[in-house]
Amino acid sequence: MTSANASTATEPPSRLTAVVTGASSGIGRATAQRLVADGWQVLAVARREERLRALAEETGCAVLGVDITDDESVAALTARAHELFGGTLNAVVHVAGGALGVEPVAEADLEKWQGMYETNVLGALRVTRALLPALRRSGRGDVLFVTSVAAQEAYPGGSGYNAAKAGEHMLARTLRLELNGEQVRVIEIAPGLVRTEEFSLVRLGDQEAADAVYDGVEDPLTAEDCADVISYALNAPHHVNLDLVTVRPLAQAAAHRIARHHGV
Template identity: 55%
Template structure:
């Protein structure tokens, strides 16, 4: 990629001009909104997801660089990372791991092992694949940032959430260990943990029907939106590098805790 072309790119502002980010989960929801908002502050964004058509639409709208990739495929991630790193002279500035998801809401007694396995492969091992592949380039930048999107499901278990809780607790544990391990390389590691976020796909994918998905948000006046979370993620990666926002927990005001939601 010829970096001189950035100076004339109509999509970017001056704030983070020249900085390179890789954002996963960019075909919808929080990932898509994050790619948009990071572009708007000047980042060159490699937008990673499985759905090519959605990525190419996002690229046309915002100027992101589309990267069709399944992050659970370790060898594909490694090969793609090498290509991106080579295009950017051996370093990138930020890795933003938004990809994730939940499958089902069964009790542990009735758990579907395949659903648990898919959540662990995406939320934990997929994130691990991305981190391992891009870590050398983040170290090489001298001021690298890794941001992992977890969930308030990583704070407390709840009925019907066992598999999602387990995977997000795992992702949180990995994030905390990574922060300790990479501080000596001047890599800051940020965790953003949203509560109730109303996106077009998360609850639908989890529960399988529009009616069941909408019931999750029933009566909640203002759940968080994808744009709300993306704004927080973008702020966290844009603050001066010596500031590490270790963990940001964000919920709608109506969700006072995992166990108290005001429904009108």
């Protein structure tokens, strides 16, 4: 699915430029908003074009309907980024992805596993491969992956998401080695418990179950908290590389250990 619903500006950029995936909600949307506020030119992409249009009206960023699991759609993204930014690009922020289900390994749903791998790993790979030439040409490029503490710590019911995010983590680590000596940073931000409107709902398929994930947790992270960290990493002097930042709410000591308070 592709669309050219975007800002009409096509002049070469005078500011830092970024492509943000998964920008229709949650961390992706907050990141696009934050980078625009920081003065960046942003092309925000996701599958849900109606939400992107609302983001464009709010922030003035460019938008494009993109399915990162589809080669033709990513080719359209590459062409639009070239049109907007004159053939160079300063950052691609990989937020698109997510979790599906909490089945144990013995009851694994292979379709869900495949869906998680397609978005979190192959989608990030497809977009990176397509946009890396423009990042290299910029002389100041960043590839930023939003992974998860699930890439670092196994937990019951998390096996499919653990595996997918661990795969994305290794993609980032390998790419950093391969780009060593070039002016392209590879950054990984690994959030813990983040309360957004959709992550747990999509994973669990039920609003009551999604709400229970955060029940009794004092101040889980917000999408804006994660966008703050992403902004810091991208705006740091370019010789400073935040290889891996793990960010959790204070209430979370590990993926499976969260302080909960249920009143007196």
